[in-house]
Amino acid sequence: MNAPPGLLLAPEVGWALLGAFSVLWIGLGRFWGRRAKSLDGYMVANRNVGLALGTATAMATWVTSNTTMLAPQFALELGVWGALAYSTASLGLFLFAPLAKRIRQLMPHGYTSGEFIERRYGGTAWLVFVTLSMFYALTWLVSMSMAGGLLLEALAGVPYVYGMTAVLAVCTAYTVFGGLVAVIGTDFVQSVIILIGLTVVAILAVIAAPIAEVHAALSAERPMLLDVLFPAALMALFNNLLFGLGEVFHSNVWWSRAFAMRDGIGARAYTLAGVAWLPVPVVGGFLGLAAPALGIGVSRPDMVAPIVAGHLLGQAGAVIVFVIVFASIASSIDSLLAATSDLVTNDIIHRRLRRHASDATLRRMATAVVVGTAVVAWVACLPNIGNLATVLFFAGPMVASMIWPILAGLYWRRTPAWAATAGMLAGSSLGLLVYFEIGWYAASTTGAIVSALVVIGGTLASRERFDFARLSDGDEREAVA
Amino acid sequence: MTDPSRQPGAFARQYRRHRSLRAWPLAAFAVATAVVLGTTLAWAARARATEPPQFEATEVATQNGSLTLKWTGSGDAFEVSLQSRRPTAEPARVVYRGHAPAAHISGLRNGEYAAVVRARSGDGAFGDWSAPATIAVAHHDMQTVWWLFGAGLLCVVATVGTLIVSARRSHV
Numbered sequence: 001m002n003a004p005p006g007l008l009l010a011p012e013v014g015w016a017l018l019g020a021f022s023v024l025w026i027g028l029g030r031f032w033g034r035r036a037k038s039l040d041g042y043m044v045a046n047r048n049v050g051l052a053l054g055t056a057t058a059m060a061t062w063v064t065s066n067t068t069m070l071a072p073q074f075a076l077e078l079g080v081w082g083a084l085a086y087s088t089a090s091l092g093l094f095l096f097a098p099l100a101k102r103i104r105q106l107m108p109h110g111y112t113s114g115e116f117i118e119r120r121y122g123g124t125a126w127l128v129f130v131t132l133s134m135f136y137a138l139t140w141l142v143s144m145s146m147a148g149g150l151l152l153e154a155l156a157g158v159p160y161v162y163g164m165t166a167v168l169a170v171c172t173a174y175t176v177f178g179g180l181v182a183v184i185g186t187d188f189v190q191s192v193i194i195l196i197g198l199t200v201v202a203i204l205a206v207i208a209a210p211i212a213e214v215h216a217a218l219s220a221e222r223p224m225l226l227d228v229l230f231p232a233a234l235m236a237l238f239n240n241l242l243f244g245l246g247e248v249f250h251s252n253v254w255w256s257r258a259f260a261m262r263d264g265i266g267a268r269a270y271t272l273a274g275v276a277w278l279p280v281p282v283v284g285g286f287l288g289l290a291a292p293a294l295g296i297g298v299s300r301p302d303m304v305a306p307i308v309a310g311h312l313l314g315q316a317g318a319v320i321v322f323v324i325v326f327a328s329i330a331s332s333i334d335s336l337l338a339a340t341s342d343l344v345t346n347d348i349i350h351r352r353l354r355r356h357a358s359d360a361t362l363r364r365m366a367t368a369v370v371v372g373t374a375v376v377a378w379v380a381c382l383p384n385i386g387n388l389a390t391v392l393f394f395a396g397p398m399v400a401s402m403i404w405p406i407l408a409g410l411y412w413r414r415t416p417a418w419a420a421t422a423g424m425l426a427g428s429s430l431g432l433l434v435y436f437e438i439g440w441y442a443a444s445t446t447g448a449i450v451s452a453l454v455v456i457g458g459t460l461a462s463r464e465r466f467d468f469a470r471l472s473d474g475d476e477r478e479a480v481a
Numbered sequence: 482m483t484d485p486s487r488q489p490g491a492f493a494r495q496y497r498r499h500r501s502l503r504a505w506p507l508a509a510f511a512v513a514t515a516v517v518l519g520t521t522l523a524w525a526a527r528a529r530a531t532e533p534p535q536f537e538a539t540e541v542a543t544q545n546g547s548l549t550l551k552w553t554g555s556g557d558a559f560e561v562s563l564q565s566r567r568p569t570a571e572p573a574r575v576v577y578r579g580h581a582p583a584a585h586i587s588g589l590r591n592g593e594y595a596a597v598v599r600a601r602s603g604d605g606a607f608g609d610w611s612a613p614a615t616i617a618v619a620h621h622d623m624q625t626v627w628w629l630f631g632a633g634l635l636c637v638v639a640t641v642g643t644l645i646v647s648a649r650r651s652h653v
Contacts (some may be wrong), residue, residue, distance in 0.1 A: 077547040077587045095641065098648040221574065222588025224546045224620075231621040232545035238633025245640065292588070297579030301549070301587070403640060411647035438621070438629075439544065445633040452636055 008310030008318035014156025022170040032185035033178020039359040042179030045260040054269030057184040059276045060191035060331035071281035072305035075288030079225030081233030083285025089244030093274035100258040100266030113255040114347040120409040121417040136395040141377040143392040171333040172374040183334045190327040197324040202283040208312045209290040217293035236441035243444040246399030253339040341369040393440035397431020397447030404455040419458020427451030533611040547587035556600025567593040
């Protein structure tokens with residue numbers, strides 16, 4: 001079936017692929033979801049996830065639509081430095097490895113990152129943290145749902161709203177059926193698909209566009225992409241690294257996996273996931289750099305990878321890209337829906353509104369929260385404002401400002417609550433100021449630095465001695481059960 | 482001999498002949514009008530189809546050397562050409578060929594550039610180039626860059642160092 005002019009796939013093919021994979025994900029979600037009957041099963045996968053599943057879920061979740069679509073955009077806009085900057089996000093997984101171990105030790109019965117913040121720093125810090133974290137979760141969810149709609153539109157001409165709605169609806173459906181168990185199970189299949197697909201694309205792309213030719217074309221036509229002193233790219237290098245660290249350190253997506261993994265698994269699983277993730281943005285970045293060299297017209301920078309793969313590899317390439325990106329989008333949307341649901345159900349509904357609710361009631365509420373979160377994201381996606389980078393990086397200073405409150409809270413007894421709260425607020429505010437005054441590529445760096453200074457200064461001035469045993473105290477849910 | 486004009490049906494035949502004679506000028510006028518109108522409309526449609534596209538913004542500034550140009554205008558494909566004006570004038574080169582009415586350009590050095598776009602109509606021929614859009618590229622000054630780069634490096638080293646040392650020292 002030939003694609004219409006300007007498209008890489010016929011719309012019927014796009015819909016057929018979407019339908020086939022939707023059936024697969026929902027079917028697998030239902031199959032694995034049978035194990036998620038209890039609240040612990042639904043929220044933290046019965047705390048029994050092993051090394052293989054743990055590695056696969058961490059890797060697949062971190063391979064988001066942003067990795068497959070934003071990493072090429074980074075390379076297209078910021079050159080070789082940009083590709084390198086994106087790959088530094090693997091440090092987030094490497095450095096979370098010791099944190100995962102520490103979290104599991106300190107809070108063996110914990111559920112969320114918000115719960116840690118509240119026990120460590122109190123209610124005010126929790127409120128700031130949850131507000132920032134929920135905002136970030138929404139921008140991440142919106143950017144990925146948008147990516148689904150944009151991908152289907154770019155590849156097969158499926159109208160943006162229909163594609164975005166379909167992708168979001170499918171992920172919501174299987175997350176509702178099986179909670180974190182279904183999410184981790186599908187993540188395993190999705191990570192295998194992503195790795196095999198990317199290996200094929202990488203080999204075929206290098207054959208079709210040799211590195212020497214790409215270099216020659218960039219030197220002649222887009223010299224800044226190879227310039228060692230490319231100002232915006234230099235600023236983006238550590239900005240992206242710190243953004244990635246902030247995302248992983250604070251987000252309940254990663255904390256819920258730390259709680260879900262068996263004792264002694266977390267550190268190894270996150271380290272292996274970092275190794276497996278590293279080549280993904282490198283391959284994506286090469287596709288971005290190859291576009292100008294191959295004379296491929298790019299109208300939206302976040303669509304460069306699908307367009308280049310489709311041009312290089314024909315319809316087969318477009319199908320492979322569709323499968324990879326859909327798998328990466330699904331693996332992240334489901335994780336985010338589940339983690340956000342955990343945060344709202346545990347931190348707000350259970351700990352504040354319905355303290356004596358039974359596990360069955362909370363399980364039903366968690367399901368409702370998944371659906372509600374998806375609806376909010378759908379509404380936010382409708383206007384299709386901005387490209388993926390601008391949507392996601394707006395949350396950059398907020399997540400970067402949470403690195404030091406988390407780090408200090410897990411290891412330092414002297415860090416006071418006011419320093420953590422002030423660090424998050426000051427880092428977010430000044431980071432956002434820089435976002436508008438200079439650009440997104442400097443905002444996360446600013447947020448992290450300001451927050452670090454406040455937290456370190458507050459710690460040095462404090463005489464407090466926090467008792468870490470308090471983090472494992474008061475597991476109300478066990479008492480209720 | 483009877484008067485032919487008094488034969489049965491004669492009046493009707495005469496009437497039809499008179500009417501057809503009177504109708505000739507009317508028909509000729511109608512045909513001429515249709516031809517003129519049709520030609521005018523076809524000419525106008527062709528003029529519209531070959532009318533150059535127009536950029537949505539004719540002056541664009543960027544601090545990272547990348548930008549997206551958007552335009553309006555009909556055509557089944559478009560071509561964008563870019564020429565450096567300052568600091569050195571260089572020959573124009575095509576930077577975009579595609580179906581979408583937008584082109585993303587990146588990797589530009591400091592300077593001033595002019596971009597023009599033209600549309601291809603259904604018969605495969607390109608129309609005229611548009612009026613140019615001026616692009617001003619002024620990358621961030623290196624002083625700001627080195628400050629942020631250094632601060633970012635320091636923050637990363639401090640974070641990683643603190644984490645490694647704390648993880649080694651931690652005892653639950």
